[in-house]
Amino acid sequence: MREALDQWDFxxxxxxxxxxxxxxxxxxxxxxxxxxxxxxxxxxxx
Amino acid sequence: MHGFANPKRFLSLAxxxxxxxxxxxxxxxxxxxxWGVFVVPPDRLMGETVRILFLHVPTAWxxxxxxxxxxxxxxxxxxxxxxxxxxxxxAAAVPGLVFTLICLVTGSIWGRPTWGTxxxxxxxxxxxxxxxxxxxxxxxxxxxxxxxxxSARIPAxxxxxxxINIPIINRSVVWWxxxxxxxxxxxxxxxxxxxxxxxxxxxxxxFSLLFGAVVLMRMRAxxxxxxxxxxxRRRAMEAA
Numbered sequence: 001m002r003e004a005l006d007q008w009d010f011x012x013x014x015x016x017x018x019x020x021x022x023x024x025x026x027x028x029x030x031x032x033x034x035x036x037x038x039x040x041x042x043x044x045x046x
Numbered sequence: 047m048h049g050f051a052n053p054k055r056f057l058s059l060a061x062x063x064x065x066x067x068x069x070x071x072x073x074x075x076x077x078x079x080x081w082g083v084f085v086v087p088p089d090r091l092m093g094e095t096v097r098i099l100f101l102h103v104p105t106a107w108x109x110x111x112x113x114x115x116x117x118x119x120x121x122x123x124x125x126x127x128x129x130x131x132x133x134x135x136x137a138a139a140v141p142g143l144v145f146t147l148i149c150l151v152t153g154s155i156w157g158r159p160t161w162g163t164x165x166x167x168x169x170x171x172x173x174x175x176x177x178x179x180x181x182x183x184x185x186x187x188x189x190x191x192x193x194x195x196x197s198a199r200i201p202a203x204x205x206x207x208x209x210i211n212i213p214i215i216n217r218s219v220v221w222w223x224x225x226x227x228x229x230x231x232x233x234x235x236x237x238x239x240x241x242x243x244x245x246x247x248x249x250x251x252x253f254s255l256l257f258g259a260v261v262l263m264r265m266r267a268x269x270x271x272x273x274x275x276x277x278x279r280r281r282a283m284e285a286a
Contacts, residue, residue: 036270
């Protein structure tokens with residue numbers, strides 16, 4: 001017997017992967033930028 | 047163009063361009079994806095899974111676009127020795143890799159209900175997987191070059207050589223038999239109905255802006271790191 005595929009399950013899984021990956025990359029890039037610029041400003045002040 | 051190679055001028059531009067591209071990219075891509083999920087009708091052949099393409103296609107194009115940017119920036123670095131070009135190439139690698147991986151995973155998820163398989167070793171899928179490996183190798187090489195104080199020319203040459211894979215990915219569905227459909231959009235021509243094409247193009251625009259925003263953030267981070275390191279080195283030399 002063939003398994004029944006609900007196409008919406010695949011749509012939801014693909015969007016979950018895409019959104020989590022994209023948002024994680026944006027947040028990581030933003031935090032890395034803020035951290036690096038803060039460090040540079042501290043080094044300048046010292 | 048040469049004027050923007052000045053780090054000060056680049057930073058003054060990037061400071062207001064980063065939030066602008068990020069906000070516009072988030073709004074456009076979220077709007078396009080919502081359009082694709084809630085408004086677009088199911089496709090006659092693909093059914094509901096056509097909605098995955100509003101995510102899969104932009105990430106595929108940007109995966110290839112990311113390496114094209116690496117190649118162009120590497121060429122600019124090798125010819126004119128602009129340090130910002132080397133930073134730009136490095137900055138494009140992470141979003142390029144992330145979008146390539148998202149393209150591969152969403153394509154696999156789309157393939158299971160549409161083709162009946164998660165993966166086939168055909169030209170398009172294999173060359174896209176090779177692109178992901180090239181990104182990983184480039185990131186490792188660029189980091190090692192920076193850590194060991196080796197010239198940025200080595201990753202730049204690798205970036206140029208790796209570009210040979212881009213036309214292979216693009217033409218793979220024409221050169222070899224493939225489960226993957228041939229190109230639906232080419233210069234000035236599309237075989238996609240407007241109901242699907244419009245949100246797809248909006249999605250491409252939105253994700254391109256997000257890509258640009260991440261590249262700007264990565265460039266600012268790499269530039270700030272380089273400036274801090276240079277100042278610390280100068281101080282250490284003065285103290286010695």
